[in-house]
Amino acid sequence: NAGVTQTPKFQVLKTGQSMTLQCAQDMNHEYMSWYRQDPGMGLRLIHYSVGAGITDQGEVPNGYNVSRSTTEDFPLRLLSAAPSQTSVYFCASSGGRGANYGYTFGSGTRLTVV
């Protein structure tokens, strides 16, 4: 029972490069979300999904894309990395009656854009 798995754990990108942060959960959860954590700003919601094929924007979606082709996977794509996207990224999932049960978080991806 792995829970929520994020890869990679660390990444350094050059400005303008693209990459995909991977997130997978093995709990058959319907709800999945991506957050970024920055000092003094808490966690800000980037994108979220309430099921396969359904995604929506969160508080800070610009510069990021998502898709949800399966229940298990919810990758986050950075189209053209910028220094402002340097952050720690967390993926989370929730089951039961959706977010009512609270989210389970992955261990995070620390991204640095130079």
Next chain:
Amino acid sequence: AQSVSQHNHHVILSEAASLELGCNYSYGGTVNLFWYVQYPGQHLQLLLKYFSGDPLVKGIKGFEAEFIKSKFSFNLRKPSVQWSDTAEYFCAVNSGNTGKLIFGQGTTLQVKP
């Protein structure tokens, strides 16, 4: 738009002191409320949650929170903190089971031995 505000950004306490961290939200409809904790170098863990019923909710590690609907508040309390409670604490709100969980800015708690 839904928002969450945590009043205390950095709290320093001595061991055995009592703790209360404030959390207010702005949303007029049905809400689900959460407190998460993040220990240094770790990911977020759920402390407690409120969906309905008794507004006083008990969580893990001796924490509790009280939902006061008229004040749009969900404050976290602990009667006697320990050094191991040093961590960052986040209040979060989900409105109407939309799958959209919004966090406050976080409160860093430092407990001195």
